[in-house]
Amino acid sequence: MESMASAAIFYGVAALVLGSALYVVVGRNLVHSAFALVAAFFGVAVFYVYLGADFLAGAQVLIYVGGILTLLLFGVMLTNRIYNLNLRSGAIQVVPGALSAGLVFALLVWIIQSVDWGAMDAGDPGPTSESIGRLLVGDYLLPFEIASVLLLIALMGAAMLVRRRGSRS
Amino acid sequence: MIPLEHYLYISAALFSLGVFGVLTRRNAVNVLMSIELIFNSANINLVAFSRFVEGALGGQVFALLVIVIAACEAAVALAIVMSLYRVVKHVNLDDAAELKG
């Protein structure tokens, strides 16, 4: 009973994710696309919860919804004339695009079906935040540090690009 | 219990939608959104495999780092979009015709 309800929620969320992703790529209004992306990101966070990745779900909402999306929205709103509500984003090469995307999808489906993934369910891993924390300062110490270097230069570079530069003639 | 393959189908669909968006959209910010879809689809894969195949947290750590990278890329990309917009007042890829290959 409970598992059926949870499965129903899962497929509902899946439909939501794919539907809003579809809107993101075909919708004609940019701001609506950006908000549709919220639903997609949220749905992905729900998938993480289903997979027992609680910390990652929190991080997904925090960084994608709270950070990246706000940024994207600022990008959309600042790079278009403020009163222009009809932010049309035309599409090019729809037919070849759809064909190649369909081809990619068909290939992926075929791979998913043909490969023996050796799937075993390791069960719900339980709270993951502590283990992830230990991995980040243990085995994954170097990637963790590199990520911090990356964040540093991205922060610095983004600020540099947007700052008005008077010195260049 | 949701089987592994269903996660993979969803992520494959998300990836294909992202590819479609990248191929067809003209607005730079919209292309960025499609790229975010691609990143998310890969992350679903990583987390699903982390639970069903590896049975350890390696995939989750990878996914976490991918989220961080995606944030960096989005920040840099939008800074570039803003900077370009200040110079040319548009962000449509077709119109950036000064550089035509």
Place this chain on the structure above:
Amino acid sequence: MITRFRQIEMRLMGPLTMIPIVLCLVVLGTIAALPVVATILSELVADFVPPALQHLTIVVLGTAGFVGILALNPIYSIWLERKVAAHVQDRLGPMRVGWHGLLQSFADGVKLLFKEDLVPRDADRVLFGAAPMLAVASAFAAFAIVPWGVREDGTVLAVANLNIGVLYFIAITSLGALSVLMAGWGSNNKYALYGGMRAAAQMVSYEIPTAILVLVVVAQVGSLSIPEIVNAQAGGILGVGDWLIFQLFPLNLIAFVLFFICGLAETNRTPFDIPEAESELVAGFHTEYSGMRFAFFFLAEYGNMLLVSMLAALLFLGGWVGPFGSNPLLFFVKGFGLVVVQMWLRWTLPRLRVDQLMGICWKYVIPISFFLLVVTTVIKGLL
């Protein structure tokens, strides 16, 4: 000079005399929907419902209780705010509807309900309609992890007892910025858009120190789970000695003050209410809203006020633990007490300028928060 001093004194003393009365009233008003009742109820139903469903029952009752509180919250909070404002300004405030105007907000609520629901002609209808709902949803959803006590058997009284509670809090509150942007854009009004952009920029900026300050707490307690953070604060001198705010004096005190400041900024309360600065932007992102949609924004704003106050109480002021042992009532007193402080500040301090607002965040609050995080972690590591 003397009159100036008198003014300041009045501003300070006015609300202070109000606080005890107000607190009693608020607590009494809340008690009707208090989750304590839900707890008692859940214990009552324990005899009737099968054990498998007990947890579900508690969750449902708790949710109902919280939604009740949150729905009623703006009604008495607005009354309270008007009273505080009036007393700060040496007035009486609403006096006519009910005893000391206690029913004034109900009257206002009814008025809002029947007001015409206007949508500007050029508005983006989808976003315009969705924004208030998203605002309320994000404010309410965050309450899911706010626990109000523990039972003897260790069950945490909360809608959801997540072990990543504080992460969830930080994540969900970031949704507020989206609703504000949505409203600002959807209204198709330049003041609304400016207000929305300012509000979003402000919320996103102040989210960073909020998260760092939460980490200060997390680093000291060693858990992301709010009940565990509260339990770590039990005991000590007079039952308050182990509250986090008194530990590592004065580091945690500074952290608490900064957290509260960030909370003010995230809820766009004065002195950080630039996004809706009436003198500049009409009313900011909700300029175009009227009727029920407007009421929804109020619901969200007062919900957010209560949320940050409760979080501050949980993280720094020991939540439900205190001199008289563990008691949910204590938690509510602390939470609503901090709400009163927010109102008091609003009517005492002038508004900041927009550059000052960002400057405070990036040049002072964030560096100090980082410093606190490093120092507390180092001290914790040495101890």
Place this chain on the structure above:
Amino acid sequence: MSDAVQSLSRFLPELILMGALAVVIVADLFTQRRPLKSSTDLLNGIALVGLLGALVTSWQALGAGEAQPLFASMLADDGLLGVFRPIFCLTSIVVLLLGMRSKELEGVRLGEMLALLLTVTAALMWMAGSVNLVMIYLSLETVSVASYLMVGYLSSDRLSNEASLKYILFGAVSTGAMLFGLSLLYGMTGTLDLYGVRAALAEGAFGPGLLFVLILIAAGIGFKIAAAPFHFWCPDVYTGAPTPVTAFLSVGPKAAGFAVLIRFFYLGMAEPAGGGAIAPVGGADWQMLLMMLAVITMTLGNVAALLQTNVKRLLAYSSIAHAGTMLMAACVLSVDGVQAIAAYLAIYLFMNLGAFAVVILAHRVTGSFEIDSYAGFWKRSPLLTVAMGIFLFSLMGIPPFAGFLAKWYVFAAVINAGLGWLAVIGVLNAAVAAFYYVKVLRVMVIDQETGPTPALAFSRLDLALLVVLVVPNVLGLLFWGSLDRVTEVSQTLLELG
């Protein structure tokens, strides 16, 4: 923890670069108020000291000590990393000097640029050393993000901005595809460790599914080395970026991309088959994939280069063609190929950066990147024309110059591996390439200039730079023996794990 501490001693060049990065950022902060010239000189000095320190330490580390995994097997400190580290450091040093003489970067605060250069140098080393899928992706992205920012550095310049936008969109898409491929590979093998991947692939056959995954991953690596068909960004970005950055992109990330390519395919996708040879595992014929990439890349690069009138675009397509030549060596499936690539890159560094140095110096007087503007250069500055001639002949692979040696290594490896037809295509391509290199020289020497021709004034720095770049090209053949010594350490690649 002790593993991390132990690893630090083998991590000295990267540590020096990170230290220099910190110093540059802080120094940039405190010199904001000072005059541009003095602050730029100071920052350049700090960055140069850091890079030189990294060069010296990485040279000392070359071939010293056993190959060994670092940081819980995130990096492998082996011959391959040892060979590539000095290449990256040298590239960055030359680029830094070029930046000091570039007209485009005059009057611009360089603090962030130097910070980016230091970061990207270290990130290239991480790329070359990574033996974990997380590290491969993370370091590749670090290089990419830093490169996007370097390309868009002139934020008020339209071309620079457009180039940067194209770069980041293409880059994000191809690394996104690569990430998806990596995630599927992780699913197939259940591990992120490259040695573990090899072990898992050796057990089961995945066939065409694996090949598709490899194509996705090749998209990311191909983007870094500008291999066709992932090269679309390359000409535009090379044209739009400040020229020193272009010079950097044409060598640094390309070299690191090849290091990753070798590591990923030779280490993760193949197992030793004795005698320095390797055999693909997992049932995916990636040798064919690489051969196709090589042929397309070479041909497309050379043919497109014929049509160019802008010297930066010409060099962009020529660098695509060189990537194709190196890809040819990657198809060899033995240590010979690795040696050939390492040797090729070591020589390519000097000849390509040399050509860019001439372009930058010429731009100081002509103010243009059109080939036509080089008319009559022989009379203006015989020295620069001779230098350009040496670099271009070297790029062509004409015998007395070092480029010949580079080509020799590649073709010898390819022919030894029995891939004669590939070598034939390579030779044909080299013949095509001669056309457009000679075209530039013809304009410089034979064409008559129109209008006034101010003479070139060399600073001492320019002369030093030209000498440093010319000497290895002229005396290339003398390096015959020493290159063998350098490349033989790359044999340790297959020893680990």
